[in-house]
Amino acid sequence: MRALLLFNPNATTTDEQIRDVIVAAIGSAVDVTVEPTKQRGHATHLVAGAVHEGVDAVFALGGDGTANEVIQALAGTDVLLGIIPGGGANVLARAIGLPNDAVRATGVLLDAVKAGRDRWITLGRAGERYFGFNAGFGFDAAVIRHVEQHAAAKRWLRQGAFLWSVAHEWAVGAGRDRVETIVTLPDGSTRGPVAISMIANTDPYTYLGPRPMHVHPQADFDTGLDLLTVADPTTARLTRIAAGTFRDGRHIDRDGVDYLHDLPHFTLTAPVPQPLMVDGDYAGEHAQVTFTAVPRALRVLGPAR
Numbered sequence: 081m082r083a084l085l086l087f088n089p090n091a092t093t094t095d096e097q098i099r100d101v102i103v104a105a106i107g108s109a110v111d112v113t114v115e116p117t118k119q120r121g122h123a124t125h126l127v128a129g130a131v132h133e134g135v136d137a138v139f140a141l142g143g144d145g146t147a148n149e150v151i152q153a154l155a156g157t158d159v160l161l162g163i164i165p166g167g168g169a170n171v172l173a174r175a176i177g178l179p180n181d182a183v184r185a186t187g188v189l190l191d192a193v194k195a196g197r198d199r200w201i202t203l204g205r206a207g208e209r210y211f212g213f214n215a216g217f218g219f220d221a222a223v224i225r226h227v228e229q230h231a232a233a234k235r236w237l238r239q240g241a242f243l244w245s246v247a248h249e250w251a252v253g254a255g256r257d258r259v260e261t262i263v264t265l266p267d268g269s270t271r272g273p274v275a276i277s278m279i280a281n282t283d284p285y286t287y288l289g290p291r292p293m294h295v296h297p298q299a300d301f302d303t304g305l306d307l308l309t310v311a312d313p314t315t316a317r318l319t320r321i322a323a324g325t326f327r328d329g330r331h332i333d334r335d336g337v338d339y340l341h342d343l344p345h346f347t348l349t350a351p352v353p354q355p356l357m358v359d360g361d362y363a364g365e366h367a368q369v370t371f372t373a374v375p376r377a378l379r380v381l382g383p384a385r
Contacts, residue, residue, distance in 0.1 A: 081110040081137060081193065084130040086123055086150070088142030089116050091166035094182050099141065102164060102186045106139055109190050117142070123149035131159055137381070139189065141182065143167015147212060148359040155203055155210045155377045162189040162381040172212040172359065175282045175301075176201075176382045192381040199385070201301035203377035204281040204358075206369050210377070211358035214286065215279040217348045217369055218261060219313075221357035228362050259354060263309060264347040271338060274309035277348055279371055281305060285325070286360070296339075297329035304342040304373035311336050345372040 085106055087099055106112050113130075117123045127138055127150050137160035140150045147163050154161055164182050165173040178185040192198065204211045216224070226245040260273030278285065280299040284292035296306040310321065317336055324331025332339035340346075353365035 082135050083110045083112045083137040083139060084115065084127065084135050085112050085139040085141065086115045086117055086126050086146075087140075088123075088146045088166065091142045091146070092168050094141065094166040098182055101183055102141060105183075105186050105190060109193060110137065112139075117146065117149075121149060124152045127153035131157055135159060137162060137193070139164055139186075141166045144169060144171055144213075144360045147172050148210075148361055151203065151210050151212055151378055154379075155374065158379055160193075160198055160379050160381055162192070164189070169287050169360065171214070171284070171286050174287065175213055175284065176380055177385070178382060188383050189381045192383070197384060198379055198381050200376040201378050201380055202281060202303065203374045204279065204305050205372045205374055206279075206356060206358050206363065207366070209358050209363055210374070211281060212378070213280065213282050213359060215281075215359075215371060216357045217277045217279070217366075218259060218350070218354045219276050220278050221355035221362065224357040224360060225355045225362045259350050259352060261309075261348050261350045261354070263307070264349065265340075266344055266346065272309070272311070274311050274338070275313050276310040278308045279305055280308075281373070288326075291326055293325045294329050295325050297332065298339075298341045304344050305346070305371055307338075307340045307343060307346060307371075308332065309338045311338070343371075343373065345370060347371070 103114055115126050123146050131153060138150060139162040140146055141164040144167055163173040164185050165180050166182050170180055174180055178188055204215060206215050223245045261277055262273055263271040278295055280296035282301045283294055283297055283299045285295035286293050296308055299306040321331040331337060347368060347370045349368045353367045356363040356366050356369055
């Protein structure tokens with residue numbers, strides 16, 4: 081088997097010593113080429129080149145941003161993907177069932193290679209950008225935009241930076257502006273206006289430390305996309321919804337919450353451009369975005385199900 085191992089040298093939870101262990105382990109099992117990423121978007125170019133050259137598998141060591149760049153080039157191919165968690169949250173790797181530890185996850189992936197154990201999963205697509213686990217339009221994406229605008233805070237505070245950004249956007253940013261979004265469903269009917277729109281391809285939506293946040297408790301890699309919207313997000317309502325995502329999942333039945341499961345596609349439209357995020361990465365400003373479920377789009381290595 082020919083494989084590419086790419087790594088983000090700035091990944092927050094790995095260092096050179098851990099990378100050397102992983103390179104040695106993978107190199108003992110497959111014919112591997114090792115490449116570091118050098119800038120945003122570089123992982124997509126590296127993987128696209130490797131696919132063109134006929135590589136059989138790609139191992140990606142980094143966080144969710146690195147994984148998202150990789151799937152842009154792997155979507156629609158039969159090249160295997162092994163995600164090695166090296167970031168802060170590692171949502172996609174953990175959702176696939178991998179340990180949240182780079183060395184342990186590498187062992188699971190190499191066992192999967194030996195056993196021929198892989199699976200096809202659905203990917204989401206926001207416009208032309210694929211995502212593995214989540215997307216957001218409006219408030220949720222504004223939080224990510226704020227985090228990325230304060231990179232130093234993210235490095236020092238890690239997930240605390242997201243909590244800080246939530247408070248900031250709710251008080252003086254997108255939460256204050258309350259831009260109203262219209263949802264257009266596959267049958268052409270519309271819902272809304274809504275103030276918050278959160279999209280998921282699997283559960284959990286994200287993690288707060290070790291705790292999974294089950295915003296879309298019915299979402300699954302084997303179905304379409306799930307959409308949760310909130311029409312009138314008061315502080316009290318959002319607090320109750322947030323608490324439910326960490327407990328029993330009953331938040332999806334609360335007043336003001338609309339939950340739609342297994343959608344093949346839908347469109348969100350706002351009167352003015354709104355921030356978009358995919359897999360925890362800010363993806364620009366858009367007045368309208370169509371979200372699509374792409375079945376059997378990605379072939380991943382992982383533990384036995």
